[in-house]
Amino acid sequence: MEFRLTIKLGNAAMLTPADIAEQLERVAADLQNGIAAGDAYAPADLAGPFGIYNQNGNRVGAWEVTE
Numbered sequence: 799m800e801f802r803l804t805i806k807l808g809n810a811a812m813l814t815p816a817d818i819a820e821q822l823e824r825v826a827a828d829l830q831n832g833i834a835a836g837d838a839y840a841p842a843d844l845a846g847p848f849g850i851y852n853q854n855g856n857r858v859g860a861w862e863v864t865e
Contacts (some may be wrong), residue, residue, distance in 0.1 A: 800865075803822075804846060809852065809858065821852070825861055847861065850862075
């Protein structure tokens with residue numbers, strides 16, 4: 799299996815390292831919250847892709863698990 803994460807840079811809300819870090823933290827929190835809720839992640843549950851959105855609500859990337 800492989801974890802893939804893509805974030806597109808360049809728009810007004812995705813220019814700095816802090817912007818990237820914020821998105822990485824959000825993805826990590828989503829994964830952690832699922833684990834804390836007792837979700838037993840299986841490959842099919844993480845097949846995604848799941849969108850990543852900046853603070854303005856624009857889609858700037860996605861993450862997924864592939865086999």
